[in-house]
Amino acid sequence: MYKYDSYDQTIVDERVAQFRGQTERFLAGQLSEDEFRPLRLQNGLYIQKHAPMLRVAIPYGLLSSKQVRKLAHIARKYDRGYGHFTTRQNIQFNWPTLESVPEILAELATVEMHAIQTSGNCIRNVTSDQFAGIAHDELIDPRPYAELIRQWSTFHPEFAYLPRKFKIAVNGAVEDRAGTLFHDIGVHAVRTASGEVAFNILVGGGLGRTPILGHVVREELPRQHLFTYLDAILRVYNRYGRRDNMYKARIKILVKELGLEKFRAEVEAEWAHLKDGPSTLTQDEIDRVAAHFVDPAYEKLSAVSAEYEKRLLDNKAFARWVSRNVFGHKQPGYAAVTLSLKKTGIAPGDATDAQLDAVADLADRYSYGEIRASHEQNLILADVKLSDLFAVWEEAKRIGFATPNIGLLTDIIACPGGDFCSLANAKSIPIADAIQQRFDDLDYIFDIGDIAINISGCMNACGHHHVGHIGILGVDKHGAEFYQVTIGGSQGLDAALGKVIGPSFAQDEMADVVEKLIKTYVDLRHEDEHFLDTAKRVGIEPFKARVYDKKAGHSAAEVANV
Numbered sequence: 001m002y003k004y005d006s007y008d009q010t011i012v013d014e015r016v017a018q019f020r021g022q023t024e025r026f027l028a029g030q031l032s033e034d035e036f037r038p039l040r041l042q043n044g045l046y047i048q049k050h051a052p053m054l055r056v057a058i059p060y061g062l063l064s065s066k067q068v069r070k071l072a073h074i075a076r077k078y079d080r081g082y083g084h085f086t087t088r089q090n091i092q093f094n095w096p097t098l099e100s101v102p103e104i105l106a107e108l109a110t111v112e113m114h115a116i117q118t119s120g121n122c123i124r125n126v127t128s129d130q131f132a133g134i135a136h137d138e139l140i141d142p143r144p145y146a147e148l149i150r151q152w153s154t155f156h157p158e159f160a161y162l163p164r165k166f167k168i169a170v171n172g173a174v175e176d177r178a179g180t181l182f183h184d185i186g187v188h189a190v191r192t193a194s195g196e197v198a199f200n201i202l203v204g205g206g207l208g209r210t211p212i213l214g215h216v217v218r219e220e221l222p223r224q225h226l227f228t229y230l231d232a233i234l235r236v237y238n239r240y241g242r243r244d245n246m247y248k249a250r251i252k253i254l255v256k257e258l259g260l261e262k263f264r265a266e267v268e269a270e271w272a273h274l275k276d277g278p279s280t281l282t283q284d285e286i287d288r289v290a291a292h293f294v295d296p297a298y299e300k301l302s303a304v305s306a307e308y309e310k311r312l313l314d315n316k317a318f319a320r321w322v323s324r325n326v327f328g329h330k331q332p333g334y335a336a337v338t339l340s341l342k343k344t345g346i347a348p349g350d351a352t353d354a355q356l357d358a359v360a361d362l363a364d365r366y367s368y369g370e371i372r373a374s375h376e377q378n379l380i381l382a383d384v385k386l387s388d389l390f391a392v393w394e395e396a397k398r399i400g401f402a403t404p405n406i407g408l409l410t411d412i413i414a415c416p417g418g419d420f421c422s423l424a425n426a427k428s429i430p431i432a433d434a435i436q437q438r439f440d441d442l443d444y445i446f447d448i449g450d451i452a453i454n455i456s457g458c459m460n461a462c463g464h465h466h467v468g469h470i471g472i473l474g475v476d477k478h479g480a481e482f483y484q485v486t487i488g489g490s491q492g493l494d495a496a497l498g499k500v501i502g503p504s505f506a507q508d509e510m511a512d513v514v515e516k517l518i519k520t521y522v523d524l525r526h527e528d529e530h531f532l533d534t535a536k537r538v539g540i541e542p543f544k545a546r547v548y549d550k551k552a553g554h555s556a557a558e559v560a561n562v
Helices: 006-027 033-041 065-078 098-109 143-153 223-240 251-258 260-274 283-293 306-314 316-325 353-366 386-399 429-438 442-448 507-524 531-538 541-547 556-560
Strands: 045-047 052-056 062-064 082-085 091-093 168-171 185-191 197-203 215-222 326-328 334-339 350-352 370-373 379-385 453-456 470-477 480-487
Touching (some): 006 033, 033 045, 062 065, 065 082, 065 091, 143 168, 143 283, 185 223, 215 260, 223 251, 251 260, 306 316, 306 386, 316 326, 350 353, 353 370, 353 386, 429 453, 470 507, 507 531, 507 541, 531 541
Parallel strands (some): 168 185, 453 470
Antiparallel strands (some): 052 091
16 A cells, blocks of 8 residues: 655644644634634534544545554544544544544554545545455556545645535446546546556536536546646636535536536646646656555465365355455455444444454454455455455454445445534434344345445435435424435446435334335345346336335335245
């Protein structure tokens, strides 16, 4: 993974010292709330419903065991003993005191971490595929390019005050696990017919109040032009993006209003001034950063492990976990393990200090000291020997991270919602818990197969509800918390936005609503047909009819027996 050089360390240390002075002046009454607000946001510090919240950057989701131990220490010393992994591959601490934040940032700096540009109208944390570098379907490792974009965008003088926040995702595989279609810019690394690395650039995606899928604005951009073309896009957005209305300020609105062809023409005209200029990406610079992302010292192993195969045959629970939580690896004899942070009764994405310490130990023993965070709010050990999988499973069970539900109904994605966020209209965590409690039967959820449930507490869509197979959005209805339901959303290259099935529901109805949706799917599915395929085939009307017919309710046990 990328290691700071003296330049990186200096600017992070200087930012810590700067913010320490700003905080001290604010606490002494020398800065007003309005003066301090942009300063704290530049350092990832929000004031939430009950306490400050600090959002720490995890660039493209990559962590070392040393960094994870530092996060555990911060949770223990400065928070309430846990952190929350987000859909942006970041981690949030929900309970630090304002006075302690400079100390937290100083501690983060000792392990090459920071909270710079995790908030505010700037280019946010660059995200990518949690299986980057190890996936069978990978064309180009996206991590060096994600790191290059991170370095290019951090403290970029032109883009420190954009019309609105700006998010970039980078993908290098056939499957899009980075969600590039719902980012402001999506970067797809591809191979040209001659074998050269190039990029397909998508623009104008985003969820929130106006969900829009991104459009391809440039195909097979030669890689040396990556920065200059991104510069051109950002300059057009900076010039024409609206600052008079925050709800119409995202680049997706600009692309929609101008039309893709007009927007592309503006970008191409701007690029003409930048192409082949000082920001042209050189091979030396690519090689410098790529040198940080070489494969670990893999052992030469057989693609088949007799011990592993025997464990699969002898232990049904282990085999079930492998079938859901283990991802194939390009290196023979290895696999990637997803540690589920979705145990029933625990808020999705939460991890305690003890769990974080244990994960760091697992990474050191079994995965070359590296951990990944996914935008599904889980953690990944990317380089585990097949022969070690059973031991990893047993350790993961011990710390509560072995729920075999990746991709299943209880692997719920949810924002913190109204329990923490001052922007939320409704709570997300109790809805996730009610659904998990209702469907806390592994045989049942295995039988119904892949279903993605996404929950957001407000229209900002931090839970990505628009692209859930079942999406749940918290809304304010005359001062009460209600929930709007969509079905048919999906991620990936064939991403789709879910459709609202009808009027919203009260909180205590939500588990019943989901149960009726699942019952409808089980009744209507063809053999081996996933929920999303059934929803596409039959449309929303059968689901709508069942959900709003109070006589159509069925228990989970009844559904399981269908």
